[in-house]
Amino acid sequence: MSTTTLTAPKEQSCTLLASGHTACTGCGEALAAKLVLGAAGSDIIVTDATGCLEVFTTRFPQSSWEVPFIHSLFENSAAVASGVEVALKALGRQNEAKVIAQGGDGGTADIGLQALSGMLERGHDILYVCYDNEAYMNTGVQRSGLTPFDCMTTTSPCGELSWGNKHNKKDMPSIAAAHGIPYVATASVAFPKDIENKVKKALSITGPKYMQIHSPCPLGWRSNPQLTIKVAKLAVQTGLYPIFEMENGKVTKVRKVTTPKTPVEEYLKIQGRFAHLFKSPKGKEEIQKIQEIADRNVEKYGLA
Amino acid sequence: MSTTFIEGSIAVAKTVGVCRPHVISAYPITPQTHIVEHLSELVADGEIKAEYVNVESEHSAASVVLGSSATGARTYTATTSQGFLLMIEVLFNIAGMRLPVVMTCVNRAVSAPINIWNDQQDSLTARDSGWIQLYAEDNQEASDMHLQAFKIAENKDIMLPVMVCMDGFVLTHSFDPVELISQEQADKFLPPFKPEYYLTPKNPLTLGTMVGPDGYMETRYFIEKTMHASLQVISDVAADFHNQFGRFQGGLIDTYKVEDATLVLVAMGSIIGTIKDIVDELRAKGQKVGVLKVRSYRPFPKDEIYKALSHVKEIGVVEKAVSLGYGGILVNEIKSVFYGKPKTPKINGFILGLGGRDITADTIHQVIKETVKAASEEKFVGLNEALIGGK
Numbered sequence: 001m002s003t004t005t006l007t008a009p010k011e012q013s014c015t016l017l018a019s020g021h022t023a024c025t026g027c028g029e030a031l032a033a034k035l036v037l038g039a040a041g042s043d044i045i046v047t048d049a050t051g052c053l054e055v056f057t058t059r060f061p062q063s064s065w066e067v068p069f070i071h072s073l074f075e076n077s078a079a080v081a082s083g084v085e086v087a088l089k090a091l092g093r094q095n096e097a098k099v100i101a102q103g104g105d106g107g108t109a110d111i112g113l114q115a116l117s118g119m120l121e122r123g124h125d126i127l128y129v130c131y132d133n134e135a136y137m138n139t140g141v142q143r144s145g146l147t148p149f150d151c152m153t154t155t156s157p158c159g160e161l162s163w164g165n166k167h168n169k170k171d172m173p174s175i176a177a178a179h180g181i182p183y184v185a186t187a188s189v190a191f192p193k194d195i196e197n198k199v200k201k202a203l204s205i206t207g208p209k210y211m212q213i214h215s216p217c218p219l220g221w222r223s224n225p226q227l228t229i230k231v232a233k234l235a236v237q238t239g240l241y242p243i244f245e246m247e248n249g250k251v252t253k254v255r256k257v258t259t260p261k262t263p264v265e266e267y268l269k270i271q272g273r274f275a276h277l278f279k280s281p282k283g284k285e286e287i288q289k290i291q292e293i294a295d296r297n298v299e300k301y302g303l304a
Numbered sequence: 305m306s307t308t309f310i311e312g313s314i315a316v317a318k319t320v321g322v323c324r325p326h327v328i329s330a331y332p333i334t335p336q337t338h339i340v341e342h343l344s345e346l347v348a349d350g351e352i353k354a355e356y357v358n359v360e361s362e363h364s365a366a367s368v369v370l371g372s373s374a375t376g377a378r379t380y381t382a383t384t385s386q387g388f389l390l391m392i393e394v395l396f397n398i399a400g401m402r403l404p405v406v407m408t409c410v411n412r413a414v415s416a417p418i419n420i421w422n423d424q425q426d427s428l429t430a431r432d433s434g435w436i437q438l439y440a441e442d443n444q445e446a447s448d449m450h451l452q453a454f455k456i457a458e459n460k461d462i463m464l465p466v467m468v469c470m471d472g473f474v475l476t477h478s479f480d481p482v483e484l485i486s487q488e489q490a491d492k493f494l495p496p497f498k499p500e501y502y503l504t505p506k507n508p509l510t511l512g513t514m515v516g517p518d519g520y521m522e523t524r525y526f527i528e529k530t531m532h533a534s535l536q537v538i539s540d541v542a543a544d545f546h547n548q549f550g551r552f553q554g555g556l557i558d559t560y561k562v563e564d565a566t567l568v569l570v571a572m573g574s575i576i577g578t579i580k581d582i583v584d585e586l587r588a589k590g591q592k593v594g595v596l597k598v599r600s601y602r603p604f605p606k607d608e609i610y611k612a613l614s615h616v617k618e619i620g621v622v623e624k625a626v627s628l629g630y631g632g633i634l635v636n637e638i639k640s641v642f643y644g645k646p647k648t649p650k651i652n653g654f655i656l657g658l659g660g661r662d663i664t665a666d667t668i669h670q671v672i673k674e675t676v677k678a679a680s681e682e683k684f685v686g687l688n689e690a691l692i693g694g695k
Binding site: 042043044045047054055058059060061063065066067068069070071072073075076079080081082083084086087088089090091093096097114115117118121122 | 326327329353354355357358359360361363364367368369370371372373374375376377379393394397401503504505506507508509510511512513514515516518519
């Protein structure tokens, strides 16, 4: 095992996700992961799915993780975390660490959904965190099940016959909640304190917890890296990314949208992945459809 | 020591139980089911203190034991056929991460067409995965091999996963007298699992890093080197077992009446028993035949096989798997044993018993006749002529 293990240089960093990793400038996921770890503290064991986070933090022989970390494969972060959790129990070490499983949107909602469902159904005491940047960014911005409607990716390009992604974003929080788990929450890197509060609350609850954090990817979204927080904030303020908590299947808390409401154009126009919607008169109709998605979210979750 | 008349699967489950696994995870698939059912019963009855994790797929079963093993737990899983293929991605990962997981591969044919009966195509498909592969001849050996498997896997100089392969139905579902291993005996043989590295906040390690062209090759080099080192460890553990229990089913290989034989059949798994009967029959008629059992397929014991067979004139390799587009798998490796040696015997390969096709005494007699008669070649034995156009 000595060839595949290494320790992070503790004294050189002040956070649990050490700086010096290779994430892109303005990476929302790096910020989200740092906030999650900061709130969770050092007595944790984390698993991670294959993806940007694992790649930019663990390039041998370096590691940014100041906490015990294991990456195995793309689709099994939840199952590996299940193994970690039961092992701690079997070894009488359950008070030693909380278990946090991590994955991107593809590793969570697509290829990893089955393993995640198993983890949620079995009642493991694990917090699963999905860093949602709405496409397969690590492989070059391909469409995932959490890519939003009409979004352009490298496998849902716009063209004569296409406005981009044909499908609506999969409602992953509801899928998680349908397992009867005690806690589901969405969050956004635009609201760091909210992330920290939710991680702390989740870890205070025994059983499976699911958190989905909206994490802009400037490279894939073709947005200005300086505007990561602004982009993320607009997704919430327009109602396109509803922020809420669900406890035992019921929505118990939401973050209100702005009044008067911010039109979705404000969010869409600063991202290249939606630029095609602004290039022809017909694009207006598509933007209207996206506005309707936001409006439905506002109504569904009571965000107004 | 008392002998129990017991089903192979139950004997294996009981042995796994006395190995004190911390975590067992499995997904049901025929004909592996009786093993994991019995283990779940042992856990439910409090006879073994383990966490039994019911998962939604074999991929997750392997992933759960991977996570548990990395956390410092002794772990076990079992599967077969399609389940094995679904696990393969994780199996490579477990070996690459040097986690000493033990699993049973109940050998079964691979789809399509779907077929639940025995051959060895499943485990042979993962021969390059970095798992040590041991093949059991009978239920006593299958049972005993599991105790040995944990000791081999957890050896500090090895730290590789071990797969015990046993023929589906032929062994798993047959009743045999088996000397079961008691808890006391198991504890004497197998020390507690104390890995040097595992996931704990007390010493935060990063496992499963991304390794580029500057370091990946070395990980393979180390596994290959360890595989060679494990040849000795497998022999030593078999000898230790012999010392404590008085039973010896071979270390890397086993031979039966090979010393003065001119013709030897080479095989793996339960077919060895059938061949031994034929060997006895032909010996009674004065024919100098024998059989060599490849017990450890990975690592492949080239030197031991050469030493055992260097005097032999004719070799028939009998196998229940095929590398489509090449032919026999084991025969290829047996041929390679003799490459560059002063004398090369005639080596014939026989593919038989695929998808549970019956292997009878007549089948083995036919194989021996062909081995004597033919020049080196490979052929399917026991084909249904009506289905292949009555040639």
